[in-house]
Amino acid sequence: MPPLSYDIRLEEPNEDAAIEDLHAGAFGPGRFVRTAFRIREGVPHDPRLSFIAQMDGELLGSVRLTPILIGQTLAQLFGPLAVIPSYEGLGIGRALMRKSLQEGARLGEGLVLLVGDLPYYGPFGFQRVPQGRILLLGPVDPARLLIAELAPHALDGAQGMVRGGRESPGAR
Numbered sequence: 001m002p003p004l005s006y007d008i009r010l011e012e013p014n015e016d017a018a019i020e021d022l023h024a025g026a027f028g029p030g031r032f033v034r035t036a037f038r039i040r041e042g043v044p045h046d047p048r049l050s051f052i053a054q055m056d057g058e059l060l061g062s063v064r065l066t067p068i069l070i071g072q073t074l075a076q077l078f079g080p081l082a083v084i085p086s087y088e089g090l091g092i093g094r095a096l097m098r099k100s101l102q103e104g105a106r107l108g109e110g111l112v113l114l115v116g117d118l119p120y121y122g123p124f125g126f127q128r129v130p131q132g133r134i135l136l137l138g139p140v141d142p143a144r145l146l147i148a149e150l151a152p153h154a155l156d157g158a159q160g161m162v163r164g165g166r167e168s169p170g171a172r
């Protein structure tokens with residue numbers, strides 16, 4: 001089979017509905033009660049770090065990152081990452097992940113948190129969060145709470161409650 005020829009580029013505001021459809025297909029209605037989705041509720045994703053894969057105008061996959069605070073430390077929450085089922089297993093998910101993490105590093109982001117499977121995300125620098133160090137307002141399997149440093153020592157001192165957005169809790 002010839003290599004798939006698709007583009008990865010920043011998502012545009014008019015692609016919101018198509019991406020929402022992709023999420024509905026990938027995660028179903030239960031997505032709204034997932035802790036990661038709840039953190040993102042009402043917090044705009046970062047347009048500098050949210051990418052789509054497309055081929056001939058067709059949306060094949062999407063990744064979004066959303067600014068968060070871990071205690072007082074700035075970070076990004078990775079996800080949702082989704083690829084349409086007929087194009088799974090072709091490297092699109094990893095390509096979207098690579099692009100968003102590289103761009104995050106380039107823009108000076110230090111930390112990326114996610115809820116997901118270590119075997120998939122580990123090769124990209126994600127590791128388990130030591131239990132109890134990072135807290136979320138909702139249930140999460142601690143084995144699936146993963147973090148990656150995009151800059152050396154970014155994890156030093158990062159601890160506490162995760163909140164969507166970057167407004168310091170003290171400023172509220």
Ligand SMILES: CC(C)(COP(=O)(O)OP(=O)(O)OC[C@H]1O[C@@H](n2cnc3c(N)ncnc32)[C@H](O)[C@@H]1OP(=O)(O)O)[C@@H](O)C(=O)NCCC(=O)NCCS
Binds near residue numbers: 083088117120
């Ligand atoms: C997870 C998802 C984004 C992967 O996208 P993809 O384009 O198929 O991924 P890639 O082609 O880059 O990688 C596929 C490889 O990752 C593996 N993989 C996929 N999901 C995995 C998981 N949750 N845990 C471990 N390995 C996984 C596949 O088995 C495959 O392995 P192989 O290369 O040895 O065959 C896609 O399957 C999807 O949209 N799933 C539904 C939504 C979801 O669960 N998103 C992730 C949580 S935010």
